[in-house]
Amino acid sequence: MTKYLFDSDSLPPQLTDRDDLKYITDFSGLEKVSRVLEKQKFIYFDCEVASENFENINPFKDKIRLIQLGNEEKVFIVDVQKINDRGKVSEFLADLLRERGIVGHNLKFDIKFLYTNFGVLPKLNFDTMIASQIISEGNEGDRHSLKAVTSRFTGKDVDKRLQKSDWGSEHLTNQQLEYAAEDIRVLRDVFKVVRDILNKDGEESLSGKIGSVFGLKNPVAILEMTLIPILAEIELSGIPVDLNLLNSTLEDKKSEFQLLYFDFRKRFSVDPFSPNQITNCLVNRLKIELPKTEKGSYSSQDTFLRNFLDYEEVRLLLTIRTLKRSLDKLLEILSYISNGRVFGEFKQIGAPTGRMTSLRPNLQNIPSSLKEIFKAEEGRVFIVADYSQIELRLAAEYTKDERMIKAFVEGRDLHRVTASIIIGKRYEDITPEERRLAKAINFGLIYGMSPKFLVEYSKANYDIEISLDEAKQFHMDFFDYYKSFRRWHNAVKEKLKKHRVLEVKTLFGRKILASRFTDAVNYPIQGSGSDLLKMAVVFFSKMKDSSSKIVNLVHDEILVESEKTKIKENASIVGKAMEKAGKFILKTVPVSFEISINDRWKKG
DNA sequence: TGCACCAGCGCC
């Protein structure tokens, strides 16, 4: 519990009167802060938010209590509750942050609160958490909390115990204010260390506001820093939902699920969600041969069970599972809705490759059958824009494979090209089934899939049965034809023999560590895709106006909500942004993308 | 009881 050390409004002399630390509780204090900080190009920044429940802290509900601002010498702790004039504080922040940058840790979080509390969204950010993640190159072992980052880069220890203390109480304790100031002090040291590390991969030629404000030259870091406020805006926008359709779908699935679930339990005396009971039933009662996991237990994956659709138990089980998944996803979405929109979050560098991830709820794995739940508001539409065959294009560029590049330059369908090679038929004569097989081969083999796995993979994902010998032949033919891919894979194998861990680079220069062969060939391609999308988002956000906003991002797709009256203009801007990013990342291979307009989130 | 782990599956 928080203790009140002082019962007067003012703090003890040792705190307020220190030269390097000022506690600001009134408007004249704000003016003093402005005078001192107006000479800064950037300001060290942090804030403390009062929340009933820190697990569920919410920028739309919770209030900022303290805003800490600092330069190299001074720290100002602005108590916005004591000042008690939101308009004045807003004006002060708007003036201060309009042209100046801020340095902070996990800034997307802070600036969302700044926006909801004071209508200010800082555009020039340097985030030491993002910096640390870039420097870590995807190393899974590294943590990126302020405490971990400070310890790793400066050797100092930060006490975070008061982070979730009571920031709403009338009198903050001396310790709370010292805690608030300490974050600013450590940022000074961390900032310079991580910036200088990043700048070892700097480009002198690079210009731009973020670069000049922070003295930052690393292109990947500049891209990421630019993205921060854009993601904050996307999260604050939320994505609109058709509540009627959501509820009716939910009811339909619920009743259907309950019917089938209890029917299953009654008829077979087995809980369909107990792996033990299910595998027992399938193996012992129905004499179905199931594959085993390495631990010795049976696996009851849908893909295996689909071999036994003549058993009613199996058919029913598969239906129940699918229903349950839809139901869970709908409930997950529902629990994050407010005012007809879902407010999810992004982890900006969520995967080692640089890919973003989506959480609370995850809006990057919505089953295609449920995407229609998402519906633009009245008078608005969705613009659904996604890159086509982007990983293959990036792989062609990355390996500089002449034949694959040529196919793309000529505008060919690469799956058909591959099909004609491995089947030995003319490009024009490839059947849809043959094209599907080639698709499996293209996607699998560039990332080092074994012929054995190709057999399983084709069956599971493309419903195509091939023998192991055929798979081996296709494997040979693929690498004989796309010669650079064999050279690339062999080079990676050689390097991994010499070194335990390999540093690979995306086309944009993002560095990623890989210790397995499959990672070392996959990461640079997946990572280049993430660079590409992030860049397209940044370009779009610079070109767009207020008649459109991004509402979701899914690895190679940008979902925009636009005013109906400006569909054409906005669709064209999305296209231009994607094209521009494409030209930047891909120098020899053309990009291709599809843009469709719809009330709902679906293509075509 | 709570936590860590895994399997399974949705998306890319």
Next chain:
DNA sequence: AAACGGCGCTGATGCA
């Protein structure tokens, strides 16, 4: 020697 990768969410399971 052999190897497709990434994520988040749910629910069962096993351990303290």
